[in-house]
Amino acid sequence: MLKKLFCLLSLLAVVLAAGCGVSGTAKPTATPETKTAAPKAAPQTTTVVKLMDGTKYATPAYIYKSANPGPAVLVVGGVHGNEPAGAVAAQKFCDVPLLKGTLIVVPRANETALQEKIRTLPETGDLNRAYPGKEKGTPAEQLTYGIVKLMKDYKVALVLDLHEGYAFNYENHQSLGESILPGTDDKSTFLAMDAVEYINQQITEPKKKFNVLANPIKGSTAWYANSVLKVPAFTIETSDKQPLEDRANYSFKIARFIIANGTGIMAQ
Numbered sequence: 084m085l086k087k088l089f090c091l092l093s094l095l096a097v098v099l100a101a102g103c104g105v106s107g108t109a110k111p112t113a114t115p116e117t118k119t120a121a122p123k124a125a126p127q128t129t130t131v132v133k134l135m136d137g138t139k140y141a142t143p144a145y146i147y148k149s150a151n152p153g154p155a156v157l158v159v160g161g162v163h164g165n166e167p168a169g170a171v172a173a174q175k176f177c178d179v180p181l182l183k184g185t186l187i188v189v190p191r192a193n194e195t196a197l198q199e200k201i202r203t204l205p206e207t208g209d210l211n212r213a214y215p216g217k218e219k220g221t222p223a224e225q226l227t228y229g230i231v232k233l234m235k236d237y238k239v240a241l242v243l244d245l246h247e248g249y250a251f252n253y254e255n256h257q258s259l260g261e262s263i264l265p266g267t268d269d270k271s272t273f274l275a276m277d278a279v280e281y282i283n284q285q286i287t288e289p290k291k292k293f294n295v296l297a298n299p300i301k302g303s304t305a306w307y308a309n310s311v312l313k314v315p316a317f318t319i320e321t322s323d324k325q326p327l328e329d330r331a332n333y334s335f336k337i338a339r340f341i342i343a344n345g346t347g348i349m350a351q
């Protein structure tokens with residue numbers, strides 16, 4: 084009986100890994116012992132879960148769990164296929180060592196749309212209006228249902244969704260480009276204000292500076308997390324009027340600032 088249980092546990096075992104590996108695979112982590120650095124990243128495990136596995140919409144969720152207990156955070160990118168910086172920025176989190184807690188990364192939520200470089204395929208539907216999703220709904224509803232399940236299963240304490248706008252909000256208020264849309268609670272609002280102050284110190288051109296806007300759009304990832312699960316949540320929007328690397332870096336830096344200061348699971 085015990086032997087059977089051990090075999091079962093072995094089958095279910097998670098693997099030590101780093102980075103967003105090719106789906107389902109993971110490479111061993113090199114976590115050299117350092118006696119001086121503090122705080123330091125603890126050993127962490129990686130589990131890969133495939134949303135809509137076996138379909139053309141299949142996309143991985145990477146779950147990094149530190150040996151040190153702590154809160155769980157979800158980062159989503161690639162909800163809209165014509166906003167690649169969000170996917171690139173989310174992917175960067177796969178290489179960030181954790182100090183504690185759990186980090187869940189869904190870097191390419193709308194895989195088929197990212198491949199086609201369009202907002203979404205007509206038959207998919209808009210993921211950012213599809214929350215809370217449905218187990219047997221449209222592809223957008225099935226994908227968001229899977230993301231909601233991750234939020235609930237891991238009891239996430241903070242959620243970020245990384246998007247892009249077509250202009251600079253500073254110049255064109257019709258576009259959300261270069262803004263943060265925090266949830267309606269105080270913690271979301273204050274973290275967004277601090278994050279904008281932090282990132283704007285690194286931006287010299289006034290039109291490229293970020294603004295804090297109100298609040299995540301109904302049906303979106305951050306809206307669901309904030310209004311239903313009552314956790315701090317943010318939609319981060321960069322402007323696609325600048326090189327992909329720059330806007331992905333802005334998105335990543337803002338999200339990392341919010342996670343580090345909001346939960347402490349990683350260093351800023």
Ligand SMILES: [Zn+2]
Nearest residue numbers: 163166246247
């Ligand atoms: Zn978007």
